[in-house]
Amino acid sequence: MSEDNDKLRIDKWLWAARFFKTRSLAVDAVEAGRVTMNEARIKPAKAIGPGDHLVIRLGQYHFEVEVLGLSNKRGPASEAQKLYRESEESKARRAEIAANLKALPQPTFKGRPTKRDRREIERFESETRGVSKSAWGDFE
DSSP: OOOSSSOEEHHHHHHHTTSSSSHHHHHHHHHTTOEEETTEEOOTTOEEOTTOEEEEEETTEEEEEEEOOOOSSOOOHHHHGGGEEEOHHHHHHHHHHHHHHHHSOOOOOOSSOOHHHHHHHHHHHHHHHTOOOOTTGGGO
């Protein structure tokens, strides 16, 4: 978990702590400003150590973590979680976002629409637009 040195590159640490699948994704995130250390933008080669505070933005989720340990090897997730401590506010915020996303209605797709499904879709669309369309089209 700990290495002999007390500093490690941020991109290696983010990869070892399993925030990103590859080091190149970690480098891209740091360069894009999605990772800040002690409230300042950093470069991928920035050295971090225990006690540093990081804010990592992954999509809608924001992780506020304190670095506890260093590792330049990617190990199991249980070992990676020992490298940092996430703040309680961050955990609560992420849980709230997850609950809100789960509450949104999810569309159900069962594949390509059948002829009957297509007719129902057209009937619904015409009703919502206020246009009446018969089954025979313009031949009435």
